[in-house]
Amino acid sequence: MVRDRARRSARGNRWGLAVVGAVPLAAGLAALAAGRGLFGASLAESPLLSASAADFLGRPWVPYAAVAVAFVAGFLALRWLMIQGLNDTVGRLVLDKGNDGRVEMSESVARGALEQEVADYPGVRRARARLTESSDAPHLRLALTLDDDADVRGVWQRVRSDALANLRSSLDLERVPAVVRMSMTAPAKNPRRGLA
Structure with missing residues (x-):
């Protein structure tokens, strides 16, 4: 349910940004076309505001209302x-x-223990974890940076059999849904040998 809400929020953000961008763009293009005479010469030569609109905007309270709206x-x-800058870490x-x-525990304690355990595995250069979604039923996001010669399958098996099992045990949960992302570091370049 939380993930569906996040997807709806992201979709709403995209639509909102599209509308906020499209409305001024359309208004600007229409004003440019009218000024260039694409809708007829009479429209291009007519004043931008009618006399009643100009009279309304000339009232003394209008600038204050515009500032309030701004x-x-x-x-x-x-x-x-x-809100966009907030993350979903519990x-x-x-x-x-x-x-x-x-009985509660800080998310940073569980995260720190997991990161330390996984970072000590052979071939793991860095481990970053986040517990998200819910304080009662957390989800794990684990990002690993591996050495270029690391045994990826071996690292994955240790994460699954050891680290995730230890996390479930420490949180007293039967399951902790997890997303594990592994990336490799670039291999070190061979230093150039100097000429003898």
């Missing part, structure tokens, strides 16, 4: 940008809860 639009745009993990209270 502030609201700026605030909404800033809020939207801040802050705390719930290990147990009952009538007497809850």
Whole structure:
């Protein structure tokens, strides 16, 4: 359900950006075409605003209203940008809860232990983990950077059989859905030999 909500949010962001970009673009192109006479010479020579519109915009409160609208639009745009920067990492993990209270653990503790364990595997240069989605049923995103000569299959088997099993055991969960991404470092270039 959370993933579907994230997809809907991403789709809404794309449509919103498309509309916000397309409306001013269409208005600008229409104004340019009218000014060039593509809709007829009479339209190109007529004033941009009618007398009643010019009279309305000349009232003393209109600039203040325009500033207020600009502030609201700026605030909404800033809020939207801040939301885009947020990630879906959970802050705390719930290990147990009952009538007497809850037992929680910081996500950074579980993440740090997992990263340290996987980083110690042969061939693993760097491990970065994130626990996301829900504090009761977290999902794991694990990004590994391997040496160019690493045994990829061996690393994957150790992650699956050891690291993920240890994480499930420490969180007391039967399953932790995981996405593991592995990338290789570029091989070191041979140093050029100097001429004797």
